Amino acid sequence: MTKQSSSFFQRAIEMVKRIPDGQVSTYGQISRLMSGSVRGARAVGYALAGLSEEEAQVIPWWRVINAQGRISNSRQEHRAIIQRKLLEEEGIKFDEDESIDLSSFGWQGPDEVMA
């Protein structure tokens, strides 16, 4: 690809779409799967932050949380509330400190899930 038809944002979004129902991933995980490093984790979050409502209906952005197993939110705190609700409806369990056990609900990846 001479100039990478898909931008970093687009690739991040495509990766998020692959997260199966009932599982969650982290920004660093997405970055590692698409670029090989967790360095771009910040950019992944920035990509999801710019999602329009139209895209939000197609992209499971709510399945992406930070490495601490908690929901990250930007200026729009409203999103965090919706995110938690959607995750609970998918079977994700929250601890008392509002964190998610990545060992149980963490996504293993598109191909690494061969256990």
Add this chain to the structure above:
DNA sequence: CTTCTGACTGGGA
């Protein structure tokens, strides 16, 4: 071109 910001991460105090 330079500079700043951000849904991040990891390490140290």
Add this chain to the structure above:
DNA sequence: GTCCCAGCCAGAA
């Protein structure tokens, strides 16, 4: 457990 700091990447001004 908490708080603070430095690093990396991509996009916008």
